[in-house]
Amino acid sequence: MAVAxxxxxxxxxxxxxxxxxxxxxxxxxxxxxxxxxxGFCFNILCVGETGIGKSTLMDTLFNTKxxxxxxxxxxxxxxxxxxxYELQESNxxxxxxxxxxxxxxxxxxxxxxxxxxxxxxxxxxxxxLQEELKIKRSLFNYHDTRxxxxxxxxxxxxxxxxxxxxxxxxxLDSKVNIIPIIAKADTIAKNELHKFKSKIMSELxxxxxxxxxxxxxxxxxxxxxxxxxxxxxxxxxxxxxEVKIGNKxxxxxxxxxxxxxxxxxxxxxxxxxxxxxxxxxxxDLREQTHTRHYELYxxxxxxxxxxxxxxxxxxxxxxxxxxxxxxxxFLGELQKKEEEMRQMFVMRxxxxxxxxxxxxxxxxxxxxxxxxTHQDExxxxxxxxxxxxxxxxNFQKKKAAAQLLQSQAQQAGAQQTKxxxxxxxxxxxxx
Amino acid sequence: xxxxxxxxxxxxxxxxxxxxxxxCEMLGHVGIETVLDQxxxxxxxxxxxxxxxxxxxxxxxxxxxxxxxxxSKVWKSTHPGTGVSxxxxxxxxxxxxxxxxxxxxxxxxxxxxxxxxxxxxxxxxxxPILGYIxxxxxxxLQEELLITRQRHIPDTxxxxxxxxxxxxxxxxxxxxxxxxxxxxxxxxxxxxxARADSLTIEEREVFRNRxxxxxxxxxxxxxxxxxxxxxxxxxxxxxxxxxxxxxxxxxxxxEHLVDGRCVLGRKTKWGxxxxxxxxxxxxxxxxxxxxxxxxxxxxxxxxxxxxxxYRVGRLNASHLLPRxxxxxxxxxxxxxxxxxxxxxxxxxxxxxxxxxxSGLSMANPRPASx
Numbered sequence: 001m002a003v004a005x006x007x008x009x010x011x012x013x014x015x016x017x018x019x020x021x022x023x024x025x026x027x028x029x030x031x032x033x034x035x036x037x038x039g040f041c042f043n044i045l046c047v048g049e050t051g052i053g054k055s056t057l058m059d060t061l062f063n064t065k066x067x068x069x070x071x072x073x074x075x076x077x078x079x080x081x082x083x084x085y086e087l088q089e090s091n092x093x094x095x096x097x098x099x100x101x102x103x104x105x106x107x108x109x110x111x112x113x114x115x116x117x118x119x120x121x122x123x124x125x126x127x128x129l130q131e132e133l134k135i136k137r138s139l140f141n142y143h144d145t146r147x148x149x150x151x152x153x154x155x156x157x158x159x160x161x162x163x164x165x166x167x168x169x170x171x172l173d174s175k176v177n178i179i180p181i182i183a184k185a186d187t188i189a190k191n192e193l194h195k196f197k198s199k200i201m202s203e204l205x206x207x208x209x210x211x212x213x214x215x216x217x218x219x220x221x222x223x224x225x226x227x228x229x230x231x232x233x234x235x236x237x238x239x240x241x242e243v244k245i246g247n248k249x250x251x252x253x254x255x256x257x258x259x260x261x262x263x264x265x266x267x268x269x270x271x272x273x274x275x276x277x278x279x280x281x282x283x284d285l286r287e288q289t290h291t292r293h294y295e296l297y298x299x300x301x302x303x304x305x306x307x308x309x310x311x312x313x314x315x316x317x318x319x320x321x322x323x324x325x326x327x328x329x330f331l332g333e334l335q336k337k338e339e340e341m342r343q344m345f346v347m348r349x350x351x352x353x354x355x356x357x358x359x360x361x362x363x364x365x366x367x368x369x370x371x372x373t374h375q376d377e378x379x380x381x382x383x384x385x386x387x388x389x390x391x392x393x394n395f396q397k398k399k400a401a402a403q404l405l406q407s408q409a410q411q412a413g414a415q416q417t418k419x420x421x422x423x424x425x426x427x428x429x430x431x
Numbered sequence: 432x433x434x435x436x437x438x439x440x441x442x443x444x445x446x447x448x449x450x451x452x453x454x455c456e457m458l459g460h461v462g463i464e465t466v467l468d469q470x471x472x473x474x475x476x477x478x479x480x481x482x483x484x485x486x487x488x489x490x491x492x493x494x495x496x497x498x499x500x501x502x503s504k505v506w507k508s509t510h511p512g513t514g515v516s517x518x519x520x521x522x523x524x525x526x527x528x529x530x531x532x533x534x535x536x537x538x539x540x541x542x543x544x545x546x547x548x549x550x551x552x553x554x555x556x557x558x559p560i561l562g563y564i565x566x567x568x569x570x571x572l573q574e575e576l577l578i579t580r581q582r583h584i585p586d587t588x589x590x591x592x593x594x595x596x597x598x599x600x601x602x603x604x605x606x607x608x609x610x611x612x613x614x615x616x617x618x619x620x621x622x623x624x625a626r627a628d629s630l631t632i633e634e635r636e637v638f639r640n641r642x643x644x645x646x647x648x649x650x651x652x653x654x655x656x657x658x659x660x661x662x663x664x665x666x667x668x669x670x671x672x673x674x675x676x677x678x679x680x681x682x683x684x685x686e687h688l689v690d691g692r693c694v695l696g697r698k699t700k701w702g703x704x705x706x707x708x709x710x711x712x713x714x715x716x717x718x719x720x721x722x723x724x725x726x727x728x729x730x731x732x733x734x735x736x737x738x739x740x741y742r743v744g745r746l747n748a749s750h751l752l753p754r755x756x757x758x759x760x761x762x763x764x765x766x767x768x769x770x771x772x773x774x775x776x777x778x779x780x781x782x783x784x785x786x787x788x789s790g791l792s793m794a795n796p797r798p799a800s801x
Contacts, residue, residue, distance in 0.1 A: 016528045020502040020695075023723040025533040027479050028471040030727035037661065040466055063459040086454045089463045135746045140735050220472055279462040283469035291582050302578050 039093040041144040042282060043124075045176065046098065047117060047168065048153025049105035050075075052183045057151075057238035058098050060251060060262060061274055062087065065240065066098065075103025078116045082145075097145060105164060114168045121147055121175045125297040132298075146294060148285045149212070149277060150176040153183040154233060158192050160199050169209045175293055177212035177285050179277065180204070185235030185268050186253060186260045193235055200233055214276060215284050228276050234269035237262055478529075478536035480586045481726060482567075484618075485541070486560060486610070487595025488548040491625035496593070496682035497541050499695065499706060500718055501530065504684075505541055521546040521559050540587065548606055557610045564589050564617050568741040588738060590729045591654070591721060592618045595625040596677060600634050602641040611651045618737055619654040619729050621720070622646075627679035627712050628697065628704045635679045642677055653677075655725065659732060672720060678713040681706055 046054040050071050059065055066085060082099045099120065104113055124146045131142055152169060154161065172178055180200065182188070188196060204211060211232070214225035239262050243252040251262040262270050277285075306326065485493040497505050505526060527540045542563070548556060567588045574584045592614055596607060603611070614620050622642070627635060646653060653676060655669040683697045683706045696705045706714045721729070 016501070016503040016505070016530045018502045018530055018532060022500070022502050022530070022532060023718065024479070024481075024530075024537050024726065025535045026723050027535055027537065027726060028474050030724070031474050032467050032470055034727050034731060035470055036467065040463075061461070062455075063457045063461050064455045066455065067453075084453070087457055087461075087463060088454075089457065089461060092464045092467060094463050094466075136743055137739070140731075218472060218476055274462065279465045280469070282463075282466050283473055287473065295580060299578050 036091055036093075038140070039095060041095045041097075042286070043097040043099065043145060043147050043149075045080075045101075045117070045121070045147045045150040046153065047101050047104060047150060047172075048183060049155060050103065052153045052155060053238050054100060054151075054153060054183075056240060057153075057183070057236060059240045060238040060270065061277070062096065068100075071100075071102045073103075073106045075106055077107065078103050078113050080116055080120045095143070099147065110164050113164065114171045117168070118171055118175065121172070122297065125175075125294055126301070128294065129298055129301060146289055147176050148282075148289045150178045151277075152178055152180045154180055154200065156182055156184050156187050156196075156235075158188055158196050160196075161203050166203065166207055166209070169204070169211075170207060173210040174296065177288055177293070178209070179212050179273075180233035181269075181273060182233050182235040184237065186237045186255075188235065197231075197233060197235070212285070212288070214281060221280055224280060225276075228272055231269055231272055234273040234276075236270045236273055237268040238270070475534055475536075477583065478538060479726075480538045480540075481730070482540040482542070482587060482589050482591075483721070484544070484560075484564075484589045484592045485595065486544045486547055486592055486614075487625060488597060489545060491595040491597060492682045493543060493593075493595055493625075495684055496595075496623075496625075496680065497543075498684040499682040499714065500721065501539065503528075503530065505539075506543075521556055523559060523563050542589065553606055556606075557613050560610075561613060561617060564592075565741065568738055569745070571738065572742055572745060586730075588733055589618050590726075590733045592620045593717075593721075594620055594622045596622055596642065598624055598626050598629050598638070598679075600630055600638050602638075603645040608645065608649055608651070611646070611653070612649060615651050615653060617741075619656075619732055621654050621717070622677040623717060624677050624679040626681065628681045628699075630679065639675075639677060639679070654729065654732075656732070659736070672716075675713065675716060678717045678720075680714045680717050681712040682714070 044058070046058065048054050050073055055066065055068050055070070064085075064087070066083065068083065079102050080099050081102050082097055084095060084097045087094045087096055101117060107113065128142070128144065128146055131137055131139060150172060152165070152172075154165060169178055169180070182193075182196065182200075185193065214221075214229050216222040216225050237253060237260055239251050239253045239260075241251070241253070242249040243254050243259055245252065245259065245261060250264075253260045253262075261267050265271050483497075485497060487493050494506050505528060521544060523542055523544055525540055525542045527538065530537050530539055544560060547560070550556070571584060571586065571588055574580065594607075594611060594614070596603065611620060611622065624630070624635065624638060624642075630638060645651075652658070655672055657669075657673070660666040660669055681697060681704055683695050683704070685695070685698075686693050687696050687698050687703050689696070689703050689705065694703070694705045695707060696703045696711075705711050709715055
């Protein structure tokens with residue numbers, strides 16, 4: 001049953017005037033209460049060389065001591081170390097994750113330094129994307145690990161950006177909100193600092209590096225953001241030690257020639273950084289990460305996987321259809337592979353069978369041959385035996401004949417003698 | 432901002448921290464709480480959206496109630512429900528307005544259902560309503576699945592459905608029960624006793640108790656749903672509301688003079704029924720629930736529970752489609768899918784085991800898996 005809905009087009013939205021107090025002005029408060037009970041997530045990535053002051057700055061920013069050991073300079077490659085902390089201020093709970101690049105800038109060959117960082121950022125996006133694409137998902141419960149802000153620590157050389165810095169920032173600018181800061185700013189004199197800052201900014205612009213722009217579209221924050229943007233990159237000093245100044249304790253670094261106060265705006269831009277990062281734009285950083293960087297990643301990833309919004313016939317596809325099709329393709333491939341494997345198995349079995357048959361045949365032949373030779377030999381032996389027997393017979397015959405002759409001869413002899421005897425004996429002469 | 436101001440001692444968080452995160456105490460004020468103000472500023476700039484649907488038979492005062500709730504003439508004069516012409520079949524009629532109060536902009540969409548339950552044979556009269564609700568979910572889902580998504584997906588999903596129960600004084604009718612059963616699984620439903628000025632206070636109480644029993648017998652979970660209470664405070668607050676559901680309301684958009692004050696009310700020969708007077712009717716309770724205290728909650732439950740349920744069902748169902756050569760022809764959501772009710776599956780938040788074991792019985796007849 002088709003649903004007949006009378007709905008005016010969007011351009012005809014009427015602005016109604018209210019005749020009394022309705023009460024939905026409490027909506028922002030309702031929203032805020034909900035978010036407070038859920039808690040917030042904020043993830044900062046600190047990119048900079050070993051020993052440039054990343055951990056100290058984090059400690060100073062959040063007014064606490066995060067447990068961490070300083071890294072050595074012997075790391076074979078860049079690896080990222082993420083630590084999560086739960087902070088609470090009045091009724092706001094913040095799950096803060098600080099990701100450190102350990103070993104950045106320490107290697108002799110720094111070609112691949114940026115790769116682990118990019119991979120880490122992509123991995124967080126990927127995890128969120130996977131959660132979003134699940135069938136049974138729980139996004140409101142999801143611990144968001146996507147990087148919201150990247151603090152890029154520039155070494156205070158006083159001249160310009162290093163090529164490593166430019167390359168790394170160029171690779172990161174489309175994936176994360178980059179806020180460049182000059183670390184250990186107490187080593188640069190004030191006039192040099194100004195030149196250094198303008199050189200850095202012009203280099204960033206000429207190389208097309210897109211750093212995070214503080215939002216200027218809302219009246220409440222436009223002014224403060226505009227004034228602060230002028231001071232980019234912020235030159236910061238971090239310190240967790242407190243020094244007595246006047247009659248108060250303040251975070252500062254003590255040198256023989258003076259004390260550098262962290263929270264003094266004349267000394268360094270720490271207060272500006274804290275203001276911008278936490279007190280004014282934290283929500284905007286999170287929103288930019290979600291609506292710009294994450295969407296870009298998602299779009300690229302899905303296009304890579306072969307999904308399109310419209311097919312060649314320019315009919316609108318849905319992600320669902322392509323997903324289904326991909327799935328079926330994949331299943332089809334699996335089946336094909338299975339078939340192949342089965343066929344190969346069958347072939348192998350046949351081969352083996354043939355081999356065995358061959359061997360069997362050979363054995364039979366051998367057996368026959370052996371049998372024949374055996375028979376031949378047997379025959380020969382029999383022949384020989386016969387011959388031998390004949391010989392023996394002959395010999396016997398001869399022997400018998402010889403004996404007969406002998407006996408005859410003896411008899412004849414005996415007769416002769418007898419005859420002779422008889423001859424001699426007149427009496428026997430019978431002839 | 433005084434950097435040395437000590438932050439108040441941290442109050443124990445209701446949720447245990449995950450093993451990976453370590454709680455850290457801060458030694459001074461950092462300014463994290465300003466994120467709330469930042470959030471407020473952003474929200475006021477983008478504005479809010481709210482979609483409400485009123486369901487009930489003709490003549491129960493739905494349009495008047497909407498006008499009273501939002502203190503303005505929401506409906507144009509050609510609206511079918513205002514008695515100009517009675518529609519023969521159920522038509523859903525939507526109007527969108529932007530109202531502003533103290534800097535807060537609200538884009539309000541009201542959907543009316545003139546003709547509901549008016550026919551002789553009301554079989555399946557809930558289908559257009561369910562179809563409309565699911566169609567909004569479908570629209571949102573399609574937007575969410577695009578490759579290049581909009582920055583802010585327009586939210587047309589119905590956040591709240593106010594169901595008007597005719598004041599018979601007895602109990603819920605079969606039509607009411609059927610519809611409520613189906614609606615409660617798809618959208619937040621707030622039932623109200625319409626035209627409560629035809630019932631005395633005692634009759635109202637009896638009627639209310641009977642309705643509550645009916646709802647319990649048929650396992651109908653109206654807003655605020657018990658299984659979505661987050662913590663003990665929520666539960667206490669919502670129990671108070673659940674005791675009074677359904678509210679006995681009267682709508683009026685004319686003002687009269689009573690004791691020198693100008694009040695909204697209905698003038699009869701035996702007196703003026705003041706809409707805002709708690710002794711006369713419970714309209715203030717309804718208004719407070721819908722607008723002043725639970726509006727965000729309504730939106731959240733719609734987004735996190737009802738929409739997710741729809742999405743799960745839809746994505747699962749598409750796997751059952753027959754395979755064809757090459758591209759799978761994903762048929763658009765069939766009418767059965769759009770109107771069939773789904774079991775209330777997703778639980779809003781996985782509750783901490785510590786809270787569960789502390790004796791609060793969460794006996795829920797339906798399996799609630801997150």
